[in-house]
Amino acid sequence: MIDLTGLETRPAQTWGAVRLVPLVRPEPITDLRLDAKVYGDELSLVSLPDKSHYVAFVPHAFVASWTGDGTPAAAYGTQLGDPRRQVGIRLHRRMARRADKNRLRFLPLHLALEGFLALHFGGPEIAWEEWSHRAITRGLSPRAEEAYTGAEIRGLDDALRVFEIYPGQCGLLLYVADALASAFVVPHPEDYRALHPTLVRDLYGELIWEYALFHPVRDFPAVLDESRVSSIAGLRAEAVRQEREWAGFHDSVMAAGLLGAPDRVEEVYRLGRFRLSRFLPSFERRAENHIGETITDEDGRLAYLKTFRLSEAQTRRGYLLRTLAAHDWSMAGAAAALGCTEAALGVRLAVAGFGYLLRQDVLDGYRKAARRTQP
Amino acid sequence: MDTYADLVACEDVLLFVNAAITGTGQREFHGTGHEQRFSLDFLHRYVHGNYPDIYPAILALDINDHNAALIIRNVLRAPGAGSGDGRLIAWRLGRMSPPRVYRLFGELRRDGVNNRRTRAIMRDWLAGRRDLAFDAVKYRSAVKAAVRHAHLPLEGELGDFLFAPRSRTRFETPVLEAWRRAHYDKTALYELPYTVAEGFAARHGIDRKTFLERIAPRLTRLERLRLAESGRAGGVRTGPDLADLAAMPLVRLASYVLALPAATREERRGELTGALRRSAARAAGARAGTWGSVAAVLDDSFSSFGSPVKRRPLAVALACHYLLEALAGDYTGLWLSRRTDPLKVRPSGPTPLGQRIIDALERRPDRLVIVSDGWDNAPPGLAAEVLRVWRRRLDPAGEVGVVHLNPVYDADEFDVRRLSPMVPTAGIRDAEDLPALVELATFAEGRTGLGELRAYLADRVAQR
Numbered sequence: 001m002i003d004l005t006g007l008e009t010r011p012a013q014t015w016g017a018v019r020l021v022p023l024v025r026p027e028p029i030t031d032l033r034l035d036a037k038v039y040g041d042e043l044s045l046v047s048l049p050d051k052s053h054y055v056a057f058v059p060h061a062f063v064a065s066w067t068g069d070g071t072p073a074a075a076y077g078t079q080l081g082d083p084r085r086q087v088g089i090r091l092h093r094r095m096a097r098r099a100d101k102n103r104l105r106f107l108p109l110h111l112a113l114e115g116f117l118a119l120h121f122g123g124p125e126i127a128w129e130e131w132s133h134r135a136i137t138r139g140l141s142p143r144a145e146e147a148y149t150g151a152e153i154r155g156l157d158d159a160l161r162v163f164e165i166y167p168g169q170c171g172l173l174l175y176v177a178d179a180l181a182s183a184f185v186v187p188h189p190e191d192y193r194a195l196h197p198t199l200v201r202d203l204y205g206e207l208i209w210e211y212a213l214f215h216p217v218r219d220f221p222a223v224l225d226e227s228r229v230s231s232i233a234g235l236r237a238e239a240v241r242q243e244r245e246w247a248g249f250h251d252s253v254m255a256a257g258l259l260g261a262p263d264r265v266e267e268v269y270r271l272g273r274f275r276l277s278r279f280l281p282s283f284e285r286r287a288e289n290h291i292g293e294t295i296t297d298e299d300g301r302l303a304y305l306k307t308f309r310l311s312e313a314q315t316r317r318g319y320l321l322r323t324l325a326a327h328d329w330s331m332a333g334a335a336a337a338l339g340c341t342e343a344a345l346g347v348r349l350a351v352a353g354f355g356y357l358l359r360q361d362v363l364d365g366y367r368k369a370a371r372r373t374q375p
Numbered sequence: 376m377d378t379y380a381d382l383v384a385c386e387d388v389l390l391f392v393n394a395a396i397t398g399t400g401q402r403e404f405h406g407t408g409h410e411q412r413f414s415l416d417f418l419h420r421y422v423h424g425n426y427p428d429i430y431p432a433i434l435a436l437d438i439n440d441h442n443a444a445l446i447i448r449n450v451l452r453a454p455g456a457g458s459g460d461g462r463l464i465a466w467r468l469g470r471m472s473p474p475r476v477y478r479l480f481g482e483l484r485r486d487g488v489n490n491r492r493t494r495a496i497m498r499d500w501l502a503g504r505r506d507l508a509f510d511a512v513k514y515r516s517a518v519k520a521a522v523r524h525a526h527l528p529l530e531g532e533l534g535d536f537l538f539a540p541r542s543r544t545r546f547e548t549p550v551l552e553a554w555r556r557a558h559y560d561k562t563a564l565y566e567l568p569y570t571v572a573e574g575f576a577a578r579h580g581i582d583r584k585t586f587l588e589r590i591a592p593r594l595t596r597l598e599r600l601r602l603a604e605s606g607r608a609g610g611v612r613t614g615p616d617l618a619d620l621a622a623m624p625l626v627r628l629a630s631y632v633l634a635l636p637a638a639t640r641e642e643r644r645g646e647l648t649g650a651l652r653r654s655a656a657r658a659a660g661a662r663a664g665t666w667g668s669v670a671a672v673l674d675d676s677f678s679s680f681g682s683p684v685k686r687r688p689l690a691v692a693l694a695c696h697y698l699l700e701a702l703a704g705d706y707t708g709l710w711l712s713r714r715t716d717p718l719k720v721r722p723s724g725p726t727p728l729g730q731r732i733i734d735a736l737e738r739r740p741d742r743l744v745i746v747s748d749g750w751d752n753a754p755p756g757l758a759a760e761v762l763r764v765w766r767r768r769l770d771p772a773g774e775v776g777v778v779h780l781n782p783v784y785d786a787d788e789f790d791v792r793r794l795s796p797m798v799p800t801a802g803i804r805d806a807e808d809l810p811a812l813v814e815l816a817t818f819a820e821g822r823t824g825l826g827e828l829r830a831y832l833a834d835r836v837a838q839r
Binding site: 022 | 676677678713723729730736737756757760761763764765768
């Protein structure tokens with residue numbers, strides 16, 4: 001569960017299809033600070049401890065600074081990397097790497113995304129005869145997913161530009177056509193002010209890209225009940241009640257899918273009293289599935305959060321992999337759990353982009369059987 | 376009895392007036408310059424096509440120079456249009472800055488508009504210039520183009536200066552002679568206007584500090600204001616002094632104050648506040664202190680920044696603050712950010728208009744003035760609801776007069792953004808117009824019809 005205690009929801013601001021809900025922290029966290037490190041346009045290659053590599057377009061990294069004794073930490077200041085003319089590949093070692101004593105460099109969102117891509121990356125653990133030689137020896141490698149950068153989401157740049165940042169604001173929930181696209185929380189308002197523009201360099205799924213094209217949203221206008229007002233104090237009370245109702249509605253309805261999202265949490269790094277972890281959702285189909293990363297303090301309160309909403313196809317892939325793994329990669333067992341035939345499962349795997357895991361002759365057999373049952 | 380068509384006409388005209396007061400075709404916070412120009416252009420065509428008799432009369436109102444130039448251009452371009460508005464056009468041209476008039480002439484030339492009326496207007500305007508030789512030096516190519524376009528015979532050396540400057544070895548007019556000598560004589564260029572002298576200084580390789588020091592007496596008031604900060608950085612004091620500042624129009628002065636860094640504003644607090652108060656007192660004139668108790672809700676949210684090319688909304692709010700202070704007997708100014716020091720305002724934060732309107736109404740003033748771009752977002756629509764409930768339940772007799780003034784033209788709505796149908800909204804550009812706008816806003820409340828509006832316009836035209 002994600003715990004939003006200490007963050008207050010404020011009225012949303014809308015622009016086109018984008019609805020931005022600010023989160024305000026009355027008491028900012030001062031002993032953990034974040035700042036951004038902007039990289040150029042080249043691809044990034046990250047070597048992971050298990051000797052696999054993660055290649056992606058990583059526009060920026062975050063640097064977290066913290067102190068051990070609870071005294072305020074200073075944000076290191078946003079630096080622009082030297083613009084490099086030639087096309088190159090930037091090499092990173094590890095997703096999260098200590099930059100200095102009490103400073104950690106990590107690649108926002110890619111930490112979570114790598115967790116998703118590495119899901120059962122090793123491939124079948126038992127060499128059932130259906131799996132191809134390649135699947136047994138090399139696993140799912142290379143595994144790829146695609147996403148859109150914020151700059152490609154129609155109207156997002158303008159929405160972020162005209163957004164009026166609240167005093168004390170430490171977070172933002174970004175809705176596109178009222179589908180929660182991304183959540184972003186930082187420890188301190190000054191960090192937020194510095195990192196607000198980085199939202200346009202983040203990743204968003206295909207669903208969000210499409211919603212932004214076709215589904216503009218409208219404000220939820222305030223409505224006051226005039227029969228309950230008989231004095232100016234009553235008018236004020238009514239206005240306050242209206243604001244509280246919005247916050248309640250937002251937290252319990254609009255953001256409900258996010259708060260319950262984390263299903264498996266993995267701790268990545270310890271930063272003093274804070275811990276950096278990433279989470280995967282339950283991959284339930286036809287529901288919101290968010291992957292993300294968090295920094296929480298010792299009481300589990302949120303200091304940093306960044307999420308990515310999986311598209312339907314990505315959810316389906318996660319779901320299939322997880323079901324297969326739960327049944328030791330046995331086609332028969334997984335098919336029984338999914339309530340379909342082995343052949344149907346084989347075709348589903350192929351449609352989801354995992355056809356290369358199955359032996360070609362087995363896959364052909366599945367396709368033939370599926371064709372026979374269909375008409 | 377007004378017909379439905381009359382009501383529509385009345386509404387169209389008011390909408391157009393609001394647009395013509397605020398819209399300048401420049402980029403705003405929420406819209407690009409292109410959107411603004413496109414929207415304004417449509418509105419001009421619409422009003423010109425549907426109300427050809429009212430369209431030129433709008434020149435008599437306090438609309439901005441950009442729209443006045445557009446109206447003049449459209450009116451002159453229309454073949455065989457009414458001839459009664461020549462005097463009004465001449466009067467309006469007289470109030471515009473010369474560069475803008477020359478630009479208008481250039482546009483007329485580009486459009487190929489060269490009818491007798493246009494030529495007569497250009498001739499009369501040029502004849503009315505105090506010192507055409509000075510213009511010929513300062514706006515050389517523009518004057519040349521205008522003279523050529525209007526087929527004006529120029530007597531004496533001015534014609535030679537424009538069209539054959541090398542044909543004479545000496546000019547009798549001092550400014551023309553200074554221009555000729557400035558080509559080779561370093562000291563002569565200090566007798567020229569600043570913009571022209573700057574070019575010669577670069578040509579002679581005179582360093583900036585010396586140049587600024589010696590040209591200082593020739594600077595116009597605006598140039599002095601513009602060069603004050605860069606000059607100070609270079610150790611040159613080009614002004615402006617307190618008298619200069621106090622003589623500025625109020626919004627221009629507010630813009631200057633807002634452009635200063637916070638520390639400088641603090642340092643020169645006495646001087647700046649004094650200048651703002653004096654300028655406001657001058658704008659209020661005889662009305663000073665007659666408005667009773669006034670409360671104002673002033674928008675300093677992030678959107679009041681405007682855009683890098685037009686940082687106007689916050690300056691208008693600051694100017695209104697000082698003007699209302701001068702007009703009112705008892706004044707309270709409420710900034711949205713809850714800052715209390717008007718000299719330190721800066722655009723940041725959301726727009727909780729509803730809450731601040733409640734704060735203002737709690738004091739039960741005689742008048743409530745809201746200066747905002749109308750993007751009420753914390754929460755959205757609360758201001759409209761507060762005003763509605765206030766009018767329905769708490770003040771049905773309308774004892775508190777509420778007016779919303781909006782400095783920003785909204786390209787999508789072809790109007791300034793309104794807060795609530797219960798409250799009149801008027802566009803505002805210069806704080807000096809505030810009293811007249813409050814007058815005009817009563818038309819928007821629907822109490823008066825097209826007949827009165829025409830009479831009002833005719834009255835204003837007759838005054839000009």
